[in-house]
Amino acid sequence: MSRAWFDAPAELMAKAAPELVLGHLAKATQFPAELPQISAWQFSIAHLQQLAWALPGAHVFLEFAIPRMGRRADAVIVAGPLILVLEYKVGDRGFARHAIEQVHGYALDLKNFHVTSHDKAIVPLLIASEAQPQQLDLGFWAPDRVHAPLCLSPGDVLPTIQRLLASGDEPAIEPLCWADGAYRPTPSIIEAAEALYAGHDVAEISRSEAGAENLSRTAAAVDRIVAEMRGCGGKAICFVTGVPGAGKTLAGLNIACGRLARDVGEDATFLSGNGPLVDVLREALRRDGRRRRQPAGSEALHIADRSPDKFIQNVHHFRDEYLPPEQTPSEHVVIFDEAQRAWDRAMASDFMRRKRGQTGFDQSEPAFLLSVMDRRPDWCVVVCLIGEGQEINRGEAGVAEWVRALQADLPHWRIHLPPHLLAETGPLDAGLRWHLGRRRTIADPDLHLATSVRSFRSDRVSAYVAAVLGEDAAAAARLRPDPAQFPIWLVRDLAQARAWLQAQRRAGERAGLLASSNGLRLKPEGLHVKAPIDVCHWFLNGNDDVRASNALEDAATEFAVQGLELDWTGVAWDLNFRRGDTGWLAREFRGTRWQTINATADGLSRADYVKNAYRVLLTRARQGMVIFVPRGDAADATRPPGDYDAIADWLTACGVPALP
DSSP states (O other), rough: OOEEEEEEHHHHHHHHHHHHHHHHHHHSSSSOOHHHHHHHHHHHHHHHHHHHHOOOEEEEEEEEEGGGTTEEEEEEEEETEEEEEEEEEOOOOOHHHHHHHHEEEEHHHHHHBBBTTTTSEEEEEEEEETTOOOOOOOBBTTSSSSSEEEEOGGHHHHHHHHHHTTTTOOOOOOHHHTTTTTBBBOOOOHHHHHHHOOOOOOOHOOOSSHHHHHHHHHHHHHHHHHHHHHHHEEEEEEEEEEEEEEEEHHHHHHHHHHTTTTTTTEEEEEEEEEEHHHHHHHHHHHHHHHHHHSSSSSSHHHHHTSOOOHEEEEEHHHHTOOOOOOOOOOOSSEEEEEEGGGGOOOHHHHHHHHHHTTTTOOOOOOHHHHHTTTOOSSSEEEEEETTTTOOSSSTTTHHHHHHHHHHHTTTTTTEEEEEGSSSTTSSSSSHHHHHHTOOEEOOOOGGOSOOOOOOOTTTTTHHHHHHHHTTTTHHHHOOOOOTSSSEEESOOOOHHHHHHHHOOTTTTEEEEEEETOOGGGGGGGOOOOSSOHHHHHHSSSSSTTSSGGOOOSSSSSSHHTTOOOOEEEEEETTTTEEEEETTEEEEEETEEEEEEEEEOOOSSHHHHHHHHHHHHOOOOOOEEEEEEEEOOOOTTSSSHHHHHHHHHHHHHHHTTOBOO
16 A cells, blocks of 8 residues: 555656646545645645656655654655655745654654665755745754755755755665555554554554564453453453563553444453553543544544543542442453552552541452452453563552452452463562462463563663663673664763753654652752652643753653653662662662661562662663763762762663763
8 A cells, every 4th residue: 555645756747737646635535625735735736846857767755654643744755865755834934843843753753663764864844835045054964864854945945955966876765665665663652542542553553573563462362361251251350561661551552442442342441550641641632632633534433432531540540439339330341551550458548548538448459449340240351561670659569469369359260461470580479379370370471571662773771771770780781772773871960961862852752851759869950859740741742841841951750750751861860779889779868868778588678669760760761861970069968979970880881881
């Protein structure tokens, strides 16, 4: 299937009847073309025909699909060794920033996700039909060979292209082979939620490489469990585990959207105790819904009729709704995201007593939530998405708490899990493993997501971060991602970190500063981790908003960013996790001084939460990161330079170079 609504060699494009080209475009659109669109097409067709006369051997594509962004570039011209992406703004005299970022985004999308564009030179051109002639300056090429956007009047376009062609002597691109190249996008979780909610299939928005194949196998495994429970009237729980960035949330959203399809007709809900994630995804879906004037089809309309507030819920609100024992949930399929963060019995009981007035509540969150789903008289499936090694707060007991709940009151539930949870080195003690061995437990390797898809530039980031947080610097250095694909730098000056992030971010990409929630001695550096941020503004607002992440003013903590991601991150490292004589030491700042947090031999401790906080912070980037380690102050006992230097030295030993 052609990616463009119309394409032709330049020789044919130059001679084609404009009405014929316009007819192809009008026929390809799903909705009746409005007069402004027809007028814009007429202008671009006429202009492209003028260019075609002067560019023999080129090939012209109109309305070229950019799937990850859900848009189409007005035109793409393949001329010699160049891919030229053209965006027309008919009637405009100037060049709005959002338009510049739009065409730049198209070029970056092709470079990153269109296989046959990876090694090509790409030039984005923004053409304002009423603009005055511009001073022609070819600007600069980025290291990945995506040119800075060129803002041109219609008359500037041909001489600009001719100058670009004259400046190189690389072999010409074969246009049709280029256009037919595989498209392997890796959307952010926000982009993925918008696409899935609008009715797209996960195959359309995921790479067809190891990570995406893993996602498809996991979804298929869950679908088989759902079909079996629906057929026999049983109840089942399945645990889906994965490394940081493996796409657990994407898998959960895909499963939930799949159950919402008209031909399935099941009520499914995506639940998360991660309040910032819920808020950001809901707001993103609302904003995306306002941008989409018409849904893509009847299936999308069916899904869009469902409120984002119902489709994605805070697990604590879901819990409160079903406190009355007579309340039966409407959902057959419930997906619990970040299920490792569910509260243990002590935390849940204390909260319900203090905040909800439920003095008799004496269950862990997993036990109560499973008892709610057990009220269904027919069948149900609970999917627990488990981020291993990402428990970051008091009372988060991990996967073991879910198994204890099943052990106590739900012997009739079938259990599906990945095999490594049953291993001696896994998160379950011998007693829980013995219990699982005596009941209907099915081990399925397809329920583990082993490949990180967060960073489309490197799948080694999570393994590298795990090694950095370990005790073998040489092993970590061997795992360091390719610097050309995923740069990681060390700086000792926050201004240098900000400058690097600003230089890296292009078009619609997002950058942001991150810091541990207990990094309280970053305050002298201007990072106030206790200052609240509005996560929706921080993740979703544009560059002209100082509350947005791209402003690089507010640092988000592990609680704000777990489950979400940015393209470029600046991670500030404080002394709550520092190097000691025996390795890493976890600490917390209380009053006027640091206090050591002692690790425990069994189970998760507060020391583990500190370590996991840094694991979360260091695995948020999709394209690269800079790590800021302050220099400290010899006059400040809470910020000794030697302690910060020890962290910097460790990172250097792990292969993180200093930013020049």
